[in-house]
Amino acid sequence: MSNDAYIYDAIRTPRGKGKPGGGLYEVKPVDLVTNLLEAMKSRHDLDTTQVEDFVCATGEPVNEQGQDIAKTALVYSSWDDVTVGAQLHRYCAGGLDAVNTVAMKIMSGMESMGIAGGVESMSRLGIGASGAAAGDAWVAMKSYGISQGLAADLMAGLDGFTRDDVDRYACESQRRAAHARDHGYFARSLVPVRDLNGVTVLDHDELIRPTDMAGLSRLKPSFTMFNDFGHGEFLKFKYPQVEKVECIHTPGNSSGVVDGASLVLLGNEQAGRDQGLTPRARIRACAVTGAEPTIMLAGPAPASEKALKLAGMSRDDIDLFELNEAFASVVLRYQRLLEIPDDRINVNGGAIAMGHPIGATGAIVLGTLLDELERRDLNTGLVTLCAGGGIGIATIIERV
Numbered sequence: 149m150s151n152d153a154y155i156y157d158a159i160r161t162p163r164g165k166g167k168p169g170g171g172l173y174e175v176k177p178v179d180l181v182t183n184l185l186e187a188m189k190s191r192h193d194l195d196t197t198q199v200e201d202f203v204c205a206t207g208e209p210v211n212e213q214g215q216d217i218a219k220t221a222l223v224y225s226s227w228d229d230v231t232v233g234a235q236l237h238r239y240c241a242g243g244l245d246a247v248n249t250v251a252m253k254i255m256s257g258m259e260s261m262g263i264a265g266g267v268e269s270m271s272r273l274g275i276g277a278s279g280a281a282a283g284d285a286w287v288a289m290k291s292y293g294i295s296q297g298l299a300a301d302l303m304a305g306l307d308g309f310t311r312d313d314v315d316r317y318a319c320e321s322q323r324r325a326a327h328a329r330d331h332g333y334f335a336r337s338l339v340p341v342r343d344l345n346g347v348t349v350l351d352h353d354e355l356i357r358p359t360d361m362a363g364l365s366r367l368k369p370s371f372t373m374f375n376d377f378g379h380g381e382f383l384k385f386k387y388p389q390v391e392k393v394e395c396i397h398t399p400g401n402s403s404g405v406v407d408g409a410s411l412v413l414l415g416n417e418q419a420g421r422d423q424g425l426t427p428r429a430r431i432r433a434c435a436v437t438g439a440e441p442t443i444m445l446a447g448p449a450p451a452s453e454k455a456l457k458l459a460g461m462s463r464d465d466i467d468l469f470e471l472n473e474a475f476a477s478v479v480l481r482y483q484r485l486l487e488i489p490d491d492r493i494n495v496n497g498g499a500i501a502m503g504h505p506i507g508a509t510g511a512i513v514l515g516t517l518l519d520e521l522e523r524r525d526l527n528t529g530l531v532t533l534c535a536g537g538g539i540g541i542a543t544i545i546e547r548v
Contacts, residue, residue, distance in 0.1 A: 151254055151255055151257055151417070152255070152430045152431075153251035153252075153254040153255050153415075153416065154415060154416065154417065154420055154428075154431075155412060155413070155427065155428050155429045155431070155514075155518060155545065156414065156415060156425045156426075157188060157191065157192065157412070157413045157425075158337055158410070158411070158428075158511065158514060158515030158518055158519075159184055159188060159191075159337050159339050159410070159411050159515065160184070160408065160409065160410040160411070160508070160511070160512045160515055161180055161183060161184065161339060161340075161341050161350075161409045161410075162340065162341065162350045162351060162352050162353050162354070162408065163353045163354065163406040163408040163502050163505060164271070164350050164406060164407045164408065165355060165404075165405075165406060165407075165503075166270030166271045166404070166407050166505070167270075167271050167405070168271060170271045170406075171349065171350035171354050172269070172271065172341060172349065172350055172407040172408070173271040173272065173407070175269070175341055175343075176212055176269070176272070177206070177212050177217060177268075177272070177273075178212065178217060178221050178224055180267050180269065180341065180407070180408070180409035181204065181218075181221035181265075181267050181409050181411075182224050183339065183341050183409070184265070184410070184411040185222065185225040185411065186226060187411075188263065189225075189226065192413075192424075193424075194413075194423060195423060196227040196230075196231055197230050198260070198422065198423060199231050199261050199262060199263060200231065200232070200260065200261060200262055201231065201232055201233070201234070201250060201253065201259055201262040201263070202218045202219075202221075202222060202232070202233040202234070202262065202263045202264070203233070203234050203235075203236050203246040203262070203263075203264045204217055204218035204221070204234070204235055204246060204264070204266055204267060205236045205238065205242025205243045205245065205266035205508070205511075206235060206236075206237065206242065206266060206267055206268055206506070206507035207237070207239065207240070207242065207268055207275075207506030207507045208268070208273045208274075208275070208276075208277045208506075208507075209235055209278055210273065210277055210278035210279075211273060211277065212269065212272060212273065213267065213273055213507075215235070216233055216234065216235050217233075218234055218235055219232060219234075221233070231263075236249065236266075238535060238539060238541070239506070239536035239537065240474060240510070240533055240534065240535040240536065241436070241510055241539050241541040242266055242507045242510060242535075243410055243508050243509050243510030243511040243512065243514075244510025244511060244514060244531060244533055244543055245510065245541055246265060246266060246511065247264040247265070247412050247434075247510065247511055247514060247543065248431075248434040248436075248541070250262040250263065250264040250414050251264075251414055251431045251434065252434070254414060254415060255431070260415060260416050260418065260419040261414065261415035261416070261419040261423075262414055262415070263411055263412065263413050263414070264411075264412050264414065264511060265409065265410040266409065266410055266505075266506075266507035266508035266509070266510065266511055267408075267409040267410075267505070267507055267508050268406075268407065268409075268505035268507045269407045269505075270405050270406060270407055270505060271407050275405070275506075289382075291441060292383065293441070294374065294379040294382060294383050295371055295374035295379050296444060296445070296474075296536065297371035297374065297397055297402065297475070298371045298375055298379050298383075298393060298395070299442065299443045299445055300371075300397050300445055300474070300475035300477050300478065301371055301393050301395045301397055301477075302387065302390065302393050302442075302443060303445055303446065303477050303478070303481060304394075304396055304397070304476075304477035305390065305394055306387070307480070307484070309396075309476075309477050309480050309481075310396065311365075311394075311396040312361075313476075314396055314397065314475075314477055314480070315364040315365060315398075315401055315476075316361065317479060317480060317500075318359070318364060318401035318476050318501075319359050319360060319361055319364060320490075321473060321476075321494065321498050321500040321501045322356065322357065322358075322359040322497065322500070322501045323359070323497075324494070324495060324496055324497040325353075325356045325496060325498070325501035326356050326497075327496075328496035328497060329352070329356055333519065333520065334353070334496075334516070334519070337515045337516070338351075338352075338353075353502045353503070354406070354503075355406055355502050355503045356497075356501050363400070364398070364400040364401065367398035367400045368398060369396060369397060369398055370395075370397055370398055370399055372395045375393055380393050383442060386442045387442070396477075397475050397476070397477070400500075401476040401500060402474070402476070402500065403472070403473055403474050403475065403498075403499035403500055403503065403504035404500065404504065406502070406503025406504065406505050407505055408503070409505070409508050410508040410509075410510075410511035410512045410515065411511065412511050412514060412515065413425075414431075428518060428547065429545040429547045429548060430545065430546055430548050431543060431544070431545060432459045432461070432528070432544040432545060432546045433456075433459035433461075434458075434541075434543040434544070435454035435455040435541070435542050435543075436451060436539065436540065436541045436542075437450050437451045437539075437540050438537070438539060438540070439538040439540055441537050441538035442538075443538070444534070444535075444536055444537055444539075445474060445477075445478050445481075446481065446534070446538070446540070447535065447538055447539050448471055448478070448482050448533065448534050448540050448542065449481070449482055449485045449540070451532055451540030451541050451542040452469075452486065452530055452532050452540075452542040453486075454542070455532075455542040455544050456530075459544050461528075461544065463487070463488070465528060466492075466528050466529065466544070467492070467521065467524075467527055467528050467529060468492055468493070468495060468520060468526060468529045469486075469488055469492055469494070469530050469531075469532070470493070470494060470513045470532070471493060471494060471498070471531075471533070472498065472499055472509055472510070472513055472532070472533040472534070473494065473498035473499040473500040473501075473504075474499065474504065474534055478534055479493065479494065479498075482532075496516060496520060498513070509533065510531075510533055510541070514543065514545070517530075517545070518545060521547055522547065526547070527547050528544065528546050528547070529544070529545050530543070530544050530545075531545070
């Protein structure tokens with residue numbers, strides 16, 4: 149049995165600076181999720197007894213984000229008890245993988261309606277808060293694991309991208325994000341975060357800021373310490389042709405550290421009709437694949453090619469591409485390999501300008517892509533992310 153999986157809505161919180169004093173620092177992760185659950189319910193007068201499952205991703209499943217935050221948020225909210233929840237971890241790919249997981253359940257006929265998304269409070273639980281199997285020294289040595297930021301520098305060097313190249317891309321990301329914000333392109337999906345008294349805590353993305361090449365050029369590289377610490381020598385076991393890694397990624401051309409959450413409502417045609425919902429798009433194909441784990445950031449291209457093959461489509465069939473801006477070199481490589489022009493990818497900026505709340509990002513960029521397809525009256529889009537360990541993930545959507 150096979151069904152189409154439709155996207156009925158995609159919403160997100162603003163992204164707050166991921167440090168003490170940031171706009172969402174005092175908001176617990178469960179409250180970020182609950183804000184969106186209540187918004188999704190009220191936006192559609194949703195009968196939540198018909199929503200069977202909630203898959204929620206997070207990059208640090210510990211403490212306030214630990215155990216099963218999906219079910220915890222549901223119980224904490226006004227949703228019916230029938231909806232179950234599961235927590236998912238696939239590094240930076242988690243938010244999109246949550247969407248794909250629910251979509252595949254619907255496509256298989258095992259479920260009719262579900263929600264998916266992610267949450268990350270990077271101000272309250274910093275990167276690495278949950279520890280890592282890959283952090284063991286012997287595991288790291290055997291798997292040739294290095295700092296992800298230094299891997300971005302390595303990839304840029306292998307591809308011939310310079311500091312000017314990555315700064316130029318970052319500058320454009322900020323310009324596009326500011327333009328999109330100022331013209332209301334994010335308004336449909338952005339749900340302000342409110343406290344228990346209904347007072348607005350944050351209603352805008354905090355990280356977007358005026359940027360020019362001169363300002364970016366003054367920033368110091370972020371990952372030199374890993375190069376000097378020994379990662380630069382260690383990676384030569386995998387890449388002996390590299391004499392020295394030139395560190396070119398800075399806070400200005402890498403994804404920002406932020407807090408945020410996302411939520412996507414999916415269902416089959418009948419479930420949507422029963423709730424009086426109009427589908428916005430359907431999932432055409434989704435794919436995951438592994439890539440070289442030392443660089444670990446090269447997965448988007450092969451994952452996209454796999455998704456295109458599954459959908460029976462070519463790159464030219466895609467109107468807009470959305471690739472998470474983990475680092476500027478990730479996007480530059482992807483564009484080169486797939487021959488994607490500037491005006492078809494990340495047209496409203498990305499994580500360099502607005503930040504990357506790890507577990508939430510995949511569903512956020514899916515929603516950003518869908519909103520822009522509708523605004524431009526285009527039909528097809530592809531969203532993709534890189535993730536730790538060499539993971540690539542991609543999803544193709546088509547408006548209906």
